[in-house]
Amino acid sequence: MEQQLLPEEVRGRIHRLQLAMGHAGIEAFLITQHVDxxxxxxxxxxxxxxxxxxxxxxxxVRRSVDRARREAAVRVEPLPALRIFRAALELDYPAVFxxxxxxxxxxxxxxxxxxxFMKLAEMIKGEGSSALVDGSALIRRIRMIxxxxxxxxxxxxxxxxxxxxxxxxxxxxxxxxxLELMARIEYELRIRGHVGAMRTRSYNMEIMxxxxxSGEAAAExxxxxxxxxxxxxxxxxxxxxxxxxxxxxxxxxxxIGCCVDGYVIDQTRTAVIGCxxxxxxxxxxxxxxxxxxxxxxxxxxxxxxxxYANSLQMAAEVGLSANFMGFGADQVRFLGHxxxxxxxxxxVLARGFGDPLEPxxxxxxxxxxxxxxxxxxxxENTYLITDQGPxxxxxxxxxxxxxx
Amino acid sequence: MEQQLLPEEVRGRIHRLQLAMGHAGIEAFLITQHVDxxxxxxxxxxxxxxxxxxxxxxxxVRRSVDRARREAAVRVEPLPALRIFRAALELDYPAVFxxxxxxxxxxxxxxxxxxxFMKLAEMIKGEGSSALVDGSALIRRIRMIxxxxxxxxxxxxxxxxxxxxxxxxxxxxxxxxxLELMARIEYELRIRGHVGAMRTRSYNMEIMxxxxxSGEAAAExxxxxxxxxxxxxxxxxxxxxxxxxxxxxxxxxxxIGCCVDGYVIDQTRTAVIGCxxxxxxxxxxxxxxxxxxxxxxxxxxxxxxxxYANSLQMAAEVGLSANFMGFGADQVRFLGHxxxxxxxxxxVLARGFGDPLEPxxxxxxxxxxxxxxxxxxxxENTYLITDQGPxxxxxxxxxxxxxx
Numbered sequence: 162m163e164q165q166l167l168p169e170e171v172r173g174r175i176h177r178l179q180l181a182m183g184h185a186g187i188e189a190f191l192i193t194q195h196v197d198x199x200x201x202x203x204x205x206x207x208x209x210x211x212x213x214x215x216x217x218x219x220x221x222v223r224r225s226v227d228r229a230r231r232e233a234a235v236r237v238e239p240l241p242a243l244r245i246f247r248a249a250l251e252l253d254y255p256a257v258f259x260x261x262x263x264x265x266x267x268x269x270x271x272x273x274x275x276x277x278f279m280k281l282a283e284m285i286k287g288e289g290s291s292a293l294v295d296g297s298a299l300i301r302r303i304r305m306i307x308x309x310x311x312x313x314x315x316x317x318x319x320x321x322x323x324x325x326x327x328x329x330x331x332x333x334x335x336x337x338x339x340l341e342l343m344a345r346i347e348y349e350l351r352i353r354g355h356v357g358a359m360r361t362r363s364y365n366m367e368i369m370x371x372x373x374x375s376g377e378a379a380a381e382x383x384x385x386x387x388x389x390x391x392x393x394x395x396x397x398x399x400x401x402x403x404x405x406x407x408x409x410x411x412x413x414x415x416x417i418g419c420c421v422d423g424y425v426i427d428q429t430r431t432a433v434i435g436c437x438x439x440x441x442x443x444x445x446x447x448x449x450x451x452x453x454x455x456x457x458x459x460x461x462x463x464x465x466x467x468x469y470a471n472s473l474q475m476a477a478e479v480g481l482s483a484n485f486m487g488f489g490a491d492q493v494r495f496l497g498h499x500x501x502x503x504x505x506x507x508x509v510l511a512r513g514f515g516d517p518l519e520p521x522x523x524x525x526x527x528x529x530x531x532x533x534x535x536x537x538x539x540x541e542n543t544y545l546i547t548d549q550g551p552x553x554x555x556x557x558x559x560x561x562x563x564x565x
Numbered sequence: 566m567e568q569q570l571l572p573e574e575v576r577g578r579i580h581r582l583q584l585a586m587g588h589a590g591i592e593a594f595l596i597t598q599h600v601d602x603x604x605x606x607x608x609x610x611x612x613x614x615x616x617x618x619x620x621x622x623x624x625x626v627r628r629s630v631d632r633a634r635r636e637a638a639v640r641v642e643p644l645p646a647l648r649i650f651r652a653a654l655e656l657d658y659p660a661v662f663x664x665x666x667x668x669x670x671x672x673x674x675x676x677x678x679x680x681x682f683m684k685l686a687e688m689i690k691g692e693g694s695s696a697l698v699d700g701s702a703l704i705r706r707i708r709m710i711x712x713x714x715x716x717x718x719x720x721x722x723x724x725x726x727x728x729x730x731x732x733x734x735x736x737x738x739x740x741x742x743x744l745e746l747m748a749r750i751e752y753e754l755r756i757r758g759h760v761g762a763m764r765t766r767s768y769n770m771e772i773m774x775x776x777x778x779s780g781e782a783a784a785e786x787x788x789x790x791x792x793x794x795x796x797x798x799x800x801x802x803x804x805x806x807x808x809x810x811x812x813x814x815x816x817x818x819x820x821i822g823c824c825v826d827g828y829v830i831d832q833t834r835t836a837v838i839g840c841x842x843x844x845x846x847x848x849x850x851x852x853x854x855x856x857x858x859x860x861x862x863x864x865x866x867x868x869x870x871x872x873y874a875n876s877l878q879m880a881a882e883v884g885l886s887a888n889f890m891g892f893g894a895d896q897v898r899f900l901g902h903x904x905x906x907x908x909x910x911x912x913v914l915a916r917g918f919g920d921p922l923e924p925x926x927x928x929x930x931x932x933x934x935x936x937x938x939x940x941x942x943x944x945e946n947t948y949l950i951t952d953q954g955p956x957x958x959x960x961x962x963x964x965x966x967x968x969x
Contacts, residue, residue: 165799165800166800193768193769194768194769195769195771195788199800199801203800204800204803205788205800205801205803206787206788206803207769207788207790223788224786224787224788224894224895225786225787225788225894225895226894227786227894227895228785228786228787228788228803232800232803270678270679270680270683271678271680272678272768273678273679273768274674274675274676274677274678274679274768275674275677275678275679275682275683275699276674276675276699276701277768278679278682279674279679295679295680297680340755340756340758341756343755343761344752344755344756345752347751347752347755347761348748348749348751348752351744351747351748351751352744352745352748354744354798354808356773356797356798356801356802357747357751357773357774357802357805358762358771358773364597364598364676364677364678364681365597365598365599365611367599367762369760369761369762370761381632382628382629382631382632383610383628383629383632384599384609384610384611384627384628384629384632386611393760394758394760394826395569395826395827396569396570396603396607396608396609396636396827397603397609397760397826397827397828397906398609398760398761398824398826398827399608399609399610399632399636401761404758420802422798422799422801422802423799423800423801423802424801490628490629490630490631491628491629491631502801
């Protein structure tokens with residue numbers, strides 16, 4: 162059964178957002194995205210949440226008001242028509258929205274479509290000169306640090322992925338297609354409570370439970386912003402599984418996740434029926450070496466881009482720079498990514514991310530090596546950063562999965 | 566195997582877009598969304614497609630350039646860094662982008678996030694005063710009319726949904742949970758080639774294969790913009806299936822779709838183990854009466870909002886206005902919706918849609934009645950509008966599915 166989010170949890174999140182707003186000179190935050198609404202109210206019903214710099218937030222709900230009232234840990238009101246929404250905000254939050262004031266109101270410009278943004282900005286402006294500005298970085302920074310409750314949800318997802326992988330390993334055989342293997346994994350995930358989607362924040366990014374890629378199909382370049390997108394079912398689904406039949410002695414990359422109570426997990430294991438070619442077997446060992454070295458370095462205070470640079474260095478030392486995290490022009494430039502309600506959270510282990518790791522961050526780390534025409538090998542674990550170092554949340558045993 | 570999109574198909578689409586741009590005074594269209602990119606280039610790789618008012622389009626690709634070159638029916642170039650993208654556009658399309666010109670360039674402001682829109686608008690502006698404006702209505706209007714090739718893809722999806730429903734009916738029994746039944750349906754859809762996602766265009770809208778709702782769980786209000794969203798697995802997945810066990814003598818609404826070669830289908834049937842309460846059985850008959858009357862009216866030239874008004878009238882005549890398309894405050898205000906690459910396409914059978922039906926439109930029509938505490942009954946078919954009237958694309962037999 163779904164674990165209910167506690168009101169204190171929501172109040173703590175709102176409090177941290179208000180602190181961040183104070184530092185940024187923002188007087189109110191208009192939250193619009195369904196995932197952010199869930200995070201900051203406890204309910205994912207349709208509408209807008211207004212978080213003032215001081216005082217109580219209000220979730221203005223289009224539908225369902227009844228359901229939002231049952232779920233939300235904040236005040237719920239019916240959302241008025243857009244043309245009178247500002248008047249309602251003036252009544253509810255006069256200190257921010259009084260006529261003639263020039264307040265800075267933030268929203269999530271990283272996800273809110275331009276058309277809706279323009280309408281809301283016009284509404285916010287009113288007769289005065291209040292401005293709707295980008296507050297998405299504030300939202301994303303707060304969401305980086307997970308609470309014990311959130312970590313429990315991610316652990317539940319991790320347990321389900323481990324069980325589904327065990328089931329999959331039992332049915333894995335020569336001649337099964339990637340699609341058939343994935344259908345079985347998705348069934349096992351779903352009956353255990355996977356909500357059926359892995360939410361992403363980036364425009365145009367889609368994840369359908371992850372990918373299974375065997376042999377050369379895994380090594381095909383793709384639009385997907387990850388080290389191995391997969392061949393996919395065709396130009397209109399150009400990533401993840403294909404109908405390719407799994408063969409002996411080729412790597413089978415099984416990169417899967419699921420979503421439980423809104424929280425996602427990400428895990429990759431490499432399997433083979435028979436045995437891997439020597440070069441790929443060696444590369445797999447290197448991927449484990451990189452993840453284990455990264456584990457030693459993932460202490461609070463460690464700088465994200467330094468961890469990425471270290472992995473590049475290790476790949477270079479074994480002569481596999483061109484194969485690391487994709488091949489050639491299609492390489493991606495990161496080693497790992499934050500994960501929580503969305504798969505593509507902060508921080509990112511990549512150049513330009515100069516922030517230090519902090520306790521409570523949850524990161525998927527995924528060193529992989531691509532060999533065009535042959536396949537992809539690698540490993541991915543999800544970790545919680547603690548004062549004592551990383552605690553692994555993914556549960557499947559490490560090492561190659563070898564089917565005789 | 567995936568049906569390849571033909572180059573002539575893409576050329577026809579580009580030609581229609583250029584005609585529409587001419588009427589709207591738009592000199593170039595910058596296409597950014599992955600679904601629109603697929604529609605107008607034949608490839609869903611990451612990047613931007615530039616369609617000039619006259620001449621050949623270019624797909625500027627971030628990754629994978631190789632894959633885009635294999636798939637696209639238009640010229641493919643590597644996407645330059647944003648700071649030099651305008652210079653590249655000036656070279657490739659001097660008539661539009663010459664310094665100092667004030668051209669109107671369109672993009673999809675209905676889906677493009679505000680943050681990316683602002684960056685692209687700044688880039689487009691350059692040293693002059695060219696403006697990036699909203700062209701999403703142009704894109705959506707052209708996509709309303711499906712080609713024979715597209716209709717073939719939707720028919721393929723319809724066939725798969727019908728097969729999956731037959732399998733589901735075979736396993737349907739008392740005590741099975743909604744989630745278990747959906748997991749089985751999803752497995753059957755997936756092994757037949759469902760790409761694993763039902764794409765939507767609306768902000769925050771999610772569809773996970775549809776919904777199965779039994780008894781009171783189907784009748785719970787939800788944020789979902791449809792007549793029956795379903796209870797869902799909890800506040801972080803507040804729609805579609807729940808863990809409720811299916812009981813005798815309650816309606817089981819099975820609203821499912823799938824996506825084949827990018828194209829989606831939508832179909833609803835009502836099932837029952839045993840028999841429905843009289844009131845709900847009567848309402849189910851009314852839903853069939855409304856869909857059959859709508860079929861008679863769905864001729865080219867029929868006005869969308871008139872079809873909706875007719876359905877409201879029919880619901881009123883049998884005293885079921887309060888139950889039609891949701892209940893009370895949570896009713897939705899439409900009878901049907903366009904469908905194609907996305908589930909929420911144009912036109913919509915709703916007030917305010919004064920456009921006439923045209924041959925080539927594909928619409929899902931879904932009269933449903935909600936009884937709080939008891940359940941939802943109804944039917945949904947997807948139709949192609951032809952000169953001779955609607956041709957049904959969904960294939961499952963009509964009528965209640967009765968399990969003894």
